[in-house]
Amino acid sequence: QIQKPKLILDNGLRLDGRKPDELRPMKMEIGILKNADGSSLVEVGNTKIIAAVYGPKEMHPRHLALPNRAVLRVRYHMTPFSTDERKNPAPSRREIELSKVIREALEGTILVEQFPRTLIDVFMEVIQADAGTRLASLMAASLAVVDAGIPVKDLIAAVAVGKADGIVVLDLNEPEDMWGEADMPVAMLPSLGQINLIQLNGNMTPEEFRKGMELAKKGIDYIYNLEKETIKNKYAEFKEEA
Ligand code: UDP
Numbered sequence: 001q002i003q004k005p006k007l008i009l010d011n012g013l014r015l016d017g018r019k020p021d022e023l024r025p026m027k028m029e030i031g032i033l034k035n036a037d038g039s040s041l042v043e044v045g046n047t048k049i050i051a052a053v054y055g056p057k058e059m060h061p062r063h064l065a066l067p068n069r070a071v072l073r074v075r076y077h078m079t080p081f082s083t084d085e086r087k088n089p090a091p092s093r094r095e096i097e098l099s100k101v102i103r104e105a106l107e108g109t110i111l112v113e114q115f116p117r118t119l120i121d122v123f124m125e126v127i128q129a130d131a132g133t134r135l136a137s138l139m140a141a142s143l144a145v146v147d148a149g150i151p152v153k154d155l156i157a158a159v160a161v162g163k164a165d166g167i168v169v170l171d172l173n174e175p176e177d178m179w180g181e182a183d184m185p186v187a188m189l190p191s192l193g194q195i196n197l198i199q200l201n202g203n204m205t206p207e208e209f210r211k212g213m214e215l216a217k218k219g220i221d222y223i224y225n226l227e228k229e230t231i232k233n234k235y236a237e238f239k240e241e242a
Helices: 093-107 133-147 174-179 206-241
Strands: 026-030 038-044 047-058 071-078 118-128 157-164 167-170 182-189 194-198
Touching: 026 133, 026 206, 038 133, 047 133, 071 093, 071 133, 093 118, 093 133, 093 194, 118 133, 133 157, 133 182, 133 206, 157 174, 157 206, 167 206, 182 206
Parallel strands: 071 118
Antiparallel strands: 026 038, 038 047, 047 118, 157 167, 157 182, 182 194
16 A cells, blocks of 8 residues: 655645645636537546536436426446546446436536426536546536526536645645545535535544635635636627627
């Protein structure tokens, strides 16, 4: 087994050179696939996710349809080349669990009552994994749903906070995710002030938790703006073409 490296260096910076309250560089794009109704690419540092949405469409088999709302079918999947050792392409327990966690977080944001008896299919492929794939996938799904023209209450903006060498840090990188004392992914509907996903792996004191939530909120505000810009830019493109 490899020994835990020092996560916070003597100069107070992290292994990737970031300050404790600094996000990784991010990139977002929508409408990247021609065949899906909605799609997106989200990059958070070296983590890269593609999401695709189909629907709302007719549900088959029919008896699985719901009379009063759309059904959401969600798949989070890691490509075999997304990790440093080839990942078995068959869905693992972790991927099945994350698909459920992501579906529950996404479902509450979509106005499913407007589309009774239909199915909305959401696919997320992890192209490259470097920590934070569940949240990058959730944001990619949220953007792809909006790109498909499906009405939502709000976009989902999300970031993990945690603890590395006793310091509360924003947007964990892979060594911090692996060796840190705590990892807490947080997703929000920022304009509604609602948290729609929060998990905690590890230990934090109440004070560290409060500090973590403060950092997460700051990161989420920045990410939310980036998402809105991503959508606005796409519509500006359409306007120019027209
Ligand atoms: N990871 C991996 N192989 C796996 C699962 C995870 O290499 O089969 C790595 C990947 O970089 C991932 C990180 O471990 O981002 C942390 O995984 P975790 O389960 O905490 O979920 P995530 O942080 O990606 O949401």
